[in-house]
Amino acid sequence: MCCHVCKVPAPWGTGTGSVCSAPSPTGPCNLPGARPGSMARSGQPPGAGPGSMARSGQPPGAGPGSMARSGQPPGTRPGSAALVNASSRCQAGLEKLFKISLRQVFQCAPPPLRAPPRQLQCCGNRKFFLADGTQPCCFTSLKLRAPSGWRCSPAPWTQGSPSPAQSRSRALRWPCWAWGCCGSLASLDLYEAVEPLLPTLQELGIVVWVLGPGPCPPGVTSLQELMEEASDEPVPSDLSTPKDMMDTCLYIFTSGTTGLPKAARISHLKCIMCLGFYRLVGASSKDVIYVALPLYHMSGSLLGIVGCIGIGATCVLKRKFSASQFWGDCQHYGVTVFQYIGELCRYLVNQPKGEGQREHGLRLAVGSGLRPDVWREFLRRFGNVRIVETYGMTEGNVTFFNYTSTLGAVGRGSFLYRLFCPFELVRYDLLQGAPVRDAAGWCQRVGPGETGLLIAPVTPQNPFLGYAGGRELSEHKLLRGVFAEGDAYFNTGDLMAQDAAGFVYFRDRTGDTYRWKGENVATTEVAEALAALDSLQEVNVYGVAVPGYEGRAGMAAIVLRPGCELDGAQLYSHVVEFLPPYARPRFLRVQDHLEMTQTFKQHKVRLASEGCDPTRLPDPLYLLDDASEAYVPLTPRLWEGVVSGAVRI
Structure with a gap:
């Protein structure tokens, strides 16, 4: 059977949700089973609901979430969502x-x-x-x-x-x-x-x-x-x-x-494989998938939009994510699947509790970067939503899927999984910024529970295509002579750990880990410990250089919850209880909000470069003081004592 508009054969048959997006001088595609929300190149499809879109102008009956092909239609709110329906057939x-x-x-x-x-x-x-x-x-x-x-x-x-x-x-x-x-x-x-x-x-x-x-x-x-x-x-x-x-x-x-x-x-091949992404995580053509990620990255475009096309699902495309509008959008559009990155889920759990946050049809959330503490709170606040945490890189050749929804894990590296997606975890020297090698020059695998650098062999079955430009751009991502002469492995730059049951856990990025008092400190682990304190809404941990000290001292930029004040004694007791001495942040920086990148990642490099000098920073700073068992205000005079060595940190 062919679509009467584009004359393209429909080898997968005709079913509910079929839609054609090819040019049509006569109006919408009328394939059998087409449902509201289908789109044509011009005009408004019959029965279109509030989320439907037309090529130009404002479609009849458009509601707050509608978008037109050109510009922002009248009556829409900033960041409104567009309901789009795509089918593999089209x-x-x-x-x-x-x-x-x-x-x-x-x-x-x-x-x-x-x-x-x-x-x-x-x-x-x-x-x-x-x-x-x-x-x-x-x-x-x-x-x-x-x-x-x-x-x-x-x-x-x-x-x-x-x-x-x-x-x-x-x-x-x-x-x-x-x-x-x-x-x-x-x-x-x-x-x-x-x-x-x-x-x-x-x-x-x-x-x-x-x-x-x-x-x-x-x-x-x-x-x-x-x-x-x-x-x-x-x-x-x-x-x-x-x-x-x-x-x-x-x-x-x-x-x-x-x-x-x-x-x-x-x-x-990689683009084609993205067509099956949602099928791998349990979605189907009946689902309505909410995508609010940037479309210039793989997660939003290839996994989000192309993945929807691959299973013939409906996609709610949000111009900009809004935590306050999210649950209203879910109810309005009947969202059943949410594609996230960890920061989006954290925004949601930081929202004030309100009515309707458990009255939704969301059944599946799939994405990456979800911290265990946010994971727990998300389920507690919003109900029984199946979470599928994944791991992957745009240019990488290794991926993980946490099919079992094991809290905190990105996947499971079983024997069978390693057959088609091989990887290794090797010891990594943070000070040298390179894997640890033995006397023979080979890398060393870590044991169960140990943190190591994730690498993956580069083979014809698992290639690394590299980057455009000079060869050196791609070469720096490769490790050679890892376990044998002539072998090559892709260096993900991520530190992972695998437990005895085979579950793999993300620990940190190599660039985000710093060294203090002869110990390696993972910023994510420190941030998770601090975030467990009820008065803290957002936490960003990084290392800063302090005159007279080797390595980097821990510093945390924090945002307090509305109505809360910083209790230096309470925070001190909390970090002493949950963190070893070398991992406790020596400095605090209280901010109104944390700046994020376009992909919702925290800025660390800029904060680290700004340091902890109170004479140069406008934000309130605090210093961990073991003598008073509290975080105390870091005044210019106290900072002079730190720099001179009179005050030890």
């Missing part, structure tokens, strides 16, 4: 739309592509292409949030988004220069970040496309107009089929050690 329709559009765009490219390429091999329908089958050409993008121009796509332009730590213009300039981009794609509302660089981009022969309603500013091309003119005919297979599934499908930018973004290579 995947070909989505691909056709992307390929045709980009093919049309490519034929309009300025020098160095002075003429339409004889062949255009599309790698993943997103940023990177091979012109004439040989010359690699890449597109970059400027997308720091979910695009307003796409209804249910995995935001093809967002994958090239630069590191949020860089300014927009600098981040755009860097990939254009470093990787020879020939095109830049941006939404209309972010064009102001591109405009200052427009002369430079044109000088480099980089064409700028804007996604959004016209008219476009001078010097740029409207991608939307080209899409309107694109043919609906299927793309020939020789232009749309990769020659090798391990070829690069797209690049996702991650932060490098220098702070500049690195483009991690993602293969066609």
Whole structure:
């Protein structure tokens, strides 16, 4: 059976929730069983509810969570969610739309592509292409949030988004220069970040496309107009089929050690495997999945959006996560699955208790980075929700799934699991920043319960594709000669421990662990201990350099719960009870809120660089004082005593 709109065969049959997103001059797709929330290219589908969207304008009956294709529709609240429904059956329709559009765009490219390429091999329908089958050409993008121009796509332009730590213009300039981009794609509302660089981009022969309603500013091309003119005919297979599934499908930018973004290579095979992500964790086409993660990262785009397409599920796409709106969204849209990162769950448990927080249909939460204390509180506050904690890296070749919902674990490394996803835990020297090697030069495996560096063998079955650019960018992530001459392992940079039952637990990032008094201190373990105190709402632990001392002293930036004051004696008693002497934070910094990255990770490097000098910091500082058995205010005079050695820490 074929869809009457896009004429794409439906090999998986027709079932409830079927939808087509291909262009339609006549209105919505009327495949049998289509349910409210389905979308067509133009017009409003019959029976569409408050979450439905149309290509332009405000759909009839739209409620607070609705979005239109262009701009923010009247009456919507900031950060409102878009209810989108995608089916595996319509995947070909989505691909056709992307390929045709980009093919049309490519034929309009300025020098160095002075003429339409004889062949255009599309790698993943997103940023990177091979012109004439040989010359690699890449597109970059400027997308720091979910695009307003796409209804249910995995935001093809967002994958090239630069590191949020860089300014927009600098981040755009860097990939254009470093990787020879020939095109830049941006939404209309972010064009102001591109405009200052427009002369430079044109000088480099980089064409700028804007996604959004016209008219476009001078010097740029409207991608939307080209899409309107694109043919609906299927793309020939020789232009749309990769020659090798391990070829690069797209690049996702991650932060490098220098702070500049690195483009991690993602293969066609890895993208296809993401189609089955939600099926692996127990979701189905009947589920409504809530995604509020940035679409320029793998979790939000490939796992979130592509994963929804893979099982034909409904996706609620939130422009920006709001803890206060979350449970209302769940009730309004009938959310059954929530894709999280740990910080989002912490935001939820820190919200004041209110009505309706247990009156929801949420049955499954899947994600990564959930601390055990937040895990417990989440279940206690919000009911019996199955939590599937996972572990993985954008460029990595090892993953874990905690199918059994064992508290605190990221997965289980059983014998069978190691057969298709091998890994090792080796001893790591934090002071040297390298694995410990024996007299023969080989790395040493840790025993059950010991913390070690997670590494994974690089083999044809478990490859590491590396990064775009120089070989040295990829080489620094590899360990060679680990257990035998000539072997190679991917270095995750994460410290893990595996218990006697095989469960694997995340301990810390190597860069987040510091050394004090000859001991290694894991920031996550200290943060978990402090967070158990009721008066503390948020905790960020890091190490700071103190004049006259080797290593780094522990410091915690904390946020107090509303209505609470810092009780130095109570906090002192708490850390003495739950932490060994070397792990107790010597300094406290009280803040109104903790700054986060765009991916909801805590800033540590900047806080560590600011140190603990009260004459340079505006926030209240406290010092652990064993004599008075309390945390006492750190005054400039007291700090002088610390620096001179008169006050020992």
